[in-house]
Amino acid sequence: MIDAQAKQQFLKIVGTENYDDSSTGRLVYSYDATPQFQSMPDAVISPRNKEEIASIVKVCNEFKIPIVPRGSGTNLCAGTCPTEGGVVLLFKHFNKILEIDEENLTITVQPGVITQEVTNAVEAKGLFYPPDPGSMKISTIGGNINENSGGLRGLKYGVTRDYVMGLEVVLANGEIIKTGGKLAKDVAGYDLTRLFVGSEGTLGIITEATLKLIPMPETKETILALYHDLEAAAKTVSKIIASKIIPITLEFLDQPTLEAVEAFSQIGLPTDAKAILLIEQDGPAEIVKQDIERIIEICKDENAVSVKSAQSEEEADALRTARRAALSALARLKPTTILEDATVPRSEIAKMVKAIEEIAKKYQLRICTFGHAGDGNLHPTCLTDVRDREEIERVEKAFEEIFETAIELGGTITGEHGVGVMKAPYLEMKLGAAGIAAMQAIKTGLDPNNIMNPGKMFAKDSRKRVVVSK
Amino acid sequence: MIDAQAKQQFLKIVGTENYDDSSTGRLVYSYDATPQFQSMPDAVISPRNKEEIASIVKVCNEFKIPIVPRGSGTNLCAGTCPTEGGVVLLFKHFNKILEIDEENLTITVQPGVITQEVTNAVEAKGLFYPPDPGSMKISTIGGNINENSGGLRGLKYGVTRDYVMGLEVVLANGEIIKTGGKLAKDVAGYDLTRLFVGSEGTLGIITEATLKLIPMPETKETILALYHDLEAAAKTVSKIIASKIIPITLEFLDQPTLEAVEAFSQIGLPTDAKAILLIEQDGPAEIVKQDIERIIEICKDENAVSVKSAQSEEEADALRTARRAALSALARLKPTTILEDATVPRSEIAKMVKAIEEIAKKYQLRICTFGHAGDGNLHPTCLTDVRDREEIERVEKAFEEIFETAIELGGTITGEHGVGVMKAPYLEMKLGAAGIAAMQAIKTGLDPNNIMNPGKMFAKDSRKRVVVSK
Incomplete structure (x- = not known):
């Protein structure tokens, strides 16, 4: 709970209309897009300008109140969950x-x-x-x-x-x-x-x-390549880059993801392919044309079973939208969707996808994989149910192995989602104790009272997704 | 002087052949490319691998010995001058x-x-x-x-x-x-x-x-545009970018620089132009051709008195080499050359060049200006003589005004040369006291004994280029 004196000061700074400590108000901001990290804040504040934020920060420092800045809460690492309570800072007045x-x-x-x-x-x-x-x-x-x-x-x-x-x-x-x-x-x-x-x-x-x-690039073209073989898709990715073409997009979807996406978006994706690549190039029209021709050749050389160009912007958009819907599509299938973003050097993608498949089999889990193949940034996504404690424990172990594999392949535990609370226990795998200590030195230097989004990045304990009963 | 015990440890780590505390050995590394910041190190060490560096650092920490890592010492901010003595670390064994x-x-x-x-x-x-x-x-x-x-x-x-x-x-x-x-x-x-x-x-x-x-981009083309008017050259820069072309190079030379460069390189540059732009574009051949055509049009629209394409790679190379020789060319003219790199948003270049001209006039100095116009990164270069104490004081004041003007225009005190010792006294102009304090917190967190290149970035006192007599 916010100290009464601190609350008085907050009210003075932002006015009653921008301060909310009602239980409904707090409940709304007790979670973000990440499953399983709900935690109640003590108050929700909507400052109107930077001076108000500066004043709020000073009060928080005085009373050692955690501050969690929050946009739309779409992050997937529990980065905006108020793990240690305190105030959630909203930016609705900062919308210009x-x-x-x-x-x-x-x-x-x-x-x-x-x-x-x-x-x-x-x-x-x-x-x-x-x-x-x-x-x-x-x-x-x-x-x-x-x-x-x-x-x-x-x-x-x-x-x-x-x-x-x-x-x-x-x-x-x-x-x-x-x-x-x-x-x-x-x-x-x-x-x-x-x-x-x-x-x-x-x-x-x-x-x-x-x-x-x-x-703005002059134009953009989109193609879809289907494969009966995962390896062939991965080799296509490497070969495109090695032939000195850098496409704007080089997305990969495995078969289970493909099925889910098609069921969700119904745009006629072939669900029998073992892997698909969604490839886009942008730039001046004549260069895009050349690049796309060369990319199609490479796809065929690497035994794509079919390569199809989008015939119109609408068709291209449908493909992109379908890809973007992957998470939503998968999320429909089971009560809990855990989306990760282990990332490896581009050359290691085939190995990584295979390792994910093997790990899923080992732990008897349903893990679908899609992601940004050109970046080596994969999204192994586990369809599970948090209420099944025993399964969640297997999920935990599987992801730990996935992260270990990524690191072994020269990769990282998170390519684009962030560390937050969720990946804090794994960060040391990537940075080592000395790397974490360097980060901690910076953190302590800039925020000695640890009021700025505490509990994020730096692991407090071994708490992972499994809630330990007291 | 290095503590005898520390010296013994250094010798044990790197061997006698990689440790030099002779006065000649130390003299060689007492300065870098920046005039007026000579300072003797206590020893020069050439470690053979990272483990040796780690050991050296531990000794330095124990004995509070400054460490100055040094490559070729070509920097222009006295970043590798051993201002506070200590050891200069050479990387000759790290050349693979x-x-x-x-x-x-x-x-x-x-x-x-x-x-x-x-x-x-x-x-x-x-x-x-x-x-x-x-x-x-x-x-x-x-x-x-x-x-x-x-x-x-x-x-x-x-x-x-x-x-x-x-x-x-x-x-x-x-x-x-x-x-x-x-x-x-x-x-x-x-x-x-x-x-x-x-x-x-x-x-x-x-x-x-x-x-x-x-x-590697497929091809590159080079053009040279001459102007009777500084403003016209600056407007050309803005107009090229505004027409959505981003050239690889957009270099500016004013008349005094041009004269010096021509005298030095003798490739037939027209020394009567008030300003020249050296413009290059790279990429796929057809796009480069289009871009260059459009750029030539823009130059002409903005009253370039002549626009010339390099007819061969040799000619293009001569132009580039001439531009790269600007500093050497200017350095021949007077005993001391002080090259700065105040940088402004691209849109403010004309204002900045004019301000530099006015400041030079005000302090009766010879300041030539050239630089990366597309980046807003200018190199006002003062031709002076460090032995003329009175003039150097004027140089100091002039550059202070130049930095102030850059900041007023939304710019920075250094675009690419770094802060080092030379610009440390001005850094607060850009970052404010709170910004410097944030940097200091990071520095102290990571290097509590301040052994890592001390005296750089953080201003110790107001010592600038003028040596205060004791």
Whole structure:
């Protein structure tokens, strides 16, 4: 519970209309898109500007109250679950696009703006903001920055981090700093901008961001290649890159995912294929044409059973939408869907997919795999039921093995979802104790009272998905 | 002087052949490419592997000995001057390219490899490592990473930071960590990779790096546009970008620089132009042709007095080489050359160049300006003489005003040279006291004894270029 004095101060800062400690109000923000990490906050606050955030942070520091900044809560690592209570900070008053600068190719936004709105606003001007996380219709830019969101276009265009040029951040001490700017080059001091990107709200609260834009590619083409053999699909991916073509999208779906997607979206996907690749290229029309021709050749050389170009933008869009619906499609099948994002070097994809299949078999689990093959970023997705304690224990073990395999193959425990609470117990696998200690030194330096989204990134104990009975 | 016990330990770690505390040996490493910051180290050590570095760091921590990692010392911010004595760490035993991975498009190198060697090695395989700092024929990759070096191709391709995918780093506590990897996506923990990039050796010692490669563009074309009017050149830059073309290079030289370059390289540059733009585009042949045609049109629309395409690769190369020779050409003219790199948003270039001209006039100084116009990254270069104390004081004031103007225009005090000792007193202009404090918190967290390149980035006092007599 919030200390009465602290509550008085919060009310003074934001007004009663922006402070909610009712049980319904708190319940709404007790969970995010990640299953099994529900935890009640003590209050929900909607500050109206950065000065109010700075004041709130000072009160939180004084009373040692955790602060959890939250956009739309679409993250998949329990990054916005108020694990240790405290206040959830909402950004509904930070929903403005402040400027599109066509000369410097930047957009400056408040963190509460929906990702899709950014995309729409810049595309109307012939410009392009490439990061496209799966949840972009709902997710906020602030959330994307805090989680360093990826998406389907990462292979060619990179991730959110690559487009954040400058930030305004409220630090744990209540100071407001500006990092970077509309600058193609800036080496004045440590790269604080990129340190905050992906720091999951544990180092400061982002109140404004300047993002890089690029010219809108002239055109885009989409093809779908079907395989009777997983290996062949993986080899196609490697061969495309090795032939010096970097497609915008190189998505992979295995058969179980394909079935679920088709059942969900009914666009006539062939459910008997063992694997499909959804491949897109963008750029100047003649180059796209050349690249796509070459890609089709490679697919055929690698024994694709069928390669089909989308004949219209509608058809291409249907394919993309179907791919984007993979999670929703799978989520219908069982009460609980656990979506992971173990990532490996692109060359190791076939090995990784096979390992996932074997691990699923070993633990008798249903794991479907889809993801961004060009990035080596796979989404093994387990269809399960949290009420089945025994099965969940097997799920836990299976994912631990999946992470271990990813690390062995030179990969990482999370490519784009973040660590949050969910993957904190596994982070040491990737970074080692010394790496975690380095992160901890930075965290302690910037947030000595550990009020900024505590319980995230740094593992408190071995609690994983299995709730230990007391 | 190094404590005798510490010296014994160093000798035990690296052997007598890799330890030098002779006065000649120390003198060689008492300065770098930056004028006026000479300072003697106590010893020069050449470790043979990362374990030796870890051992050296532990000794330094015990005896509080500063460590200055040094590549070729080509930096322009006195980043490798042993300001506080201690040991200079050389990387001559770290000169191997460890792997070029054509499937994952990466190169893994030791930090002592020369930048140009990386370029040559990957180009032989049809791949491309875009960062091309002016000193790339001499500079090392380790130095580039520590300084986050830029170059002429930053506009389209970004800077060193954008190509560092993973690092091996010896921390101040002697622990060795690995960050990132051959991964297009990785959000496991704070972005330590990019925190180390550009941290100027103040946070750790880089012992290995995995760099991102891209396919080699098919072709490149070069044009030279001459202007009687500075503003027209600047407007051309803005108009090219606004017409959604991102050239690989968009370099600017003012008349005094042009004269010096022509006198130096004698390739027939017209020295009566008030400004020239060297513009290059790369990519697929047909697209380059289209872009170059459109760029030539824009140059003409903006009243270029002449626009000329390089007729052969030799001619293009002569132009590029001439541009790269700008610093050397200017350096011949007066005993001391002070090259700065104030950077502004691209849209503010004309204002910035004018302000530099006015400031030069006000302080009666000879300042030539050239630089990366597409990045807003200018190199105002003062031709002076350090022995003229009175003039150097004016130089100091002029540059302070130049930095202030850059900040006012939304720019930064350094676009690609780094802070080092030289710009430490100005860093607060860009970051504010709270920003510096945030950096300090990180620094103290990771290097509590301040042994890692001390005296860099964080201003000790107000000492600038003017040596205060005792």
